[in-house]
Amino acid sequence: MDEDSRIAPVEDVPADSSLLFTVRDGFDKEEAILLRLADGVIALQNYCPHWTDVRLDSGSGATVRDEELVCTKHGATFETTTGDCTHGPCEGATIDEVDITVEDGVVYLTDERYEFENLGPSGEHNLSSRGRIGFSGN
Numbered sequence: 001m002d003e004d005s006r007i008a009p010v011e012d013v014p015a016d017s018s019l020l021f022t023v024r025d026g027f028d029k030e031e032a033i034l035l036r037l038a039d040g041v042i043a044l045q046n047y048c049p050h051w052t053d054v055r056l057d058s059g060s061g062a063t064v065r066d067e068e069l070v071c072t073k074h075g076a077t078f079e080t081t082t083g084d085c086t087h088g089p090c091e092g093a094t095i096d097e098v099d100i101t102v103e104d105g106v107v108y109l110t111d112e113r114y115e116f117e118n119l120g121p122s123g124e125h126n127l128s129s130r131g132r133i134g135f136s137g138n
Contacts, residue, residue, distance in 0.1 A: 017061030023114035049093035
């Protein structure tokens with residue numbers, strides 16, 4: 001595999017959280033997460049389909065409970081194996097998968113839409129860190 005597409009060793013992907021990474025599509029950067037499954041690893045885009053500016057992993061790992069990814073903003077839950085929303089305001093929606101492959105215990109980006117940028121966040125402003133309604137009166 002091409003070293004430029006190397007994301008991380010499988011052993012670096014937490015069993016009960018996620019590993020955040022950034023990909024590039026031309027000049028645009030997007031975030032994705034790696035999730036450890038019982039039989040491998042999956043990569044999903046790092047957003048909630050209910051409000052796509054809400055990140056599931058804001059840099060400290062996404063919440064994974066009982067093999068479901070949880071949006072802490074809305075309480076929506078997603079199957080880790082498919083990205084399908086099973087409960088919450090976006091029930092029936094699916095988080096887009098990012099193509100990866102594992103070779104010799106290392107995860108590589110194989111999605112033709114993207115180039116691997118770096119581990120961690122994109123550095124873009126985190127819109128999900130603020131509430132949608134202000135109570136300051138301003």
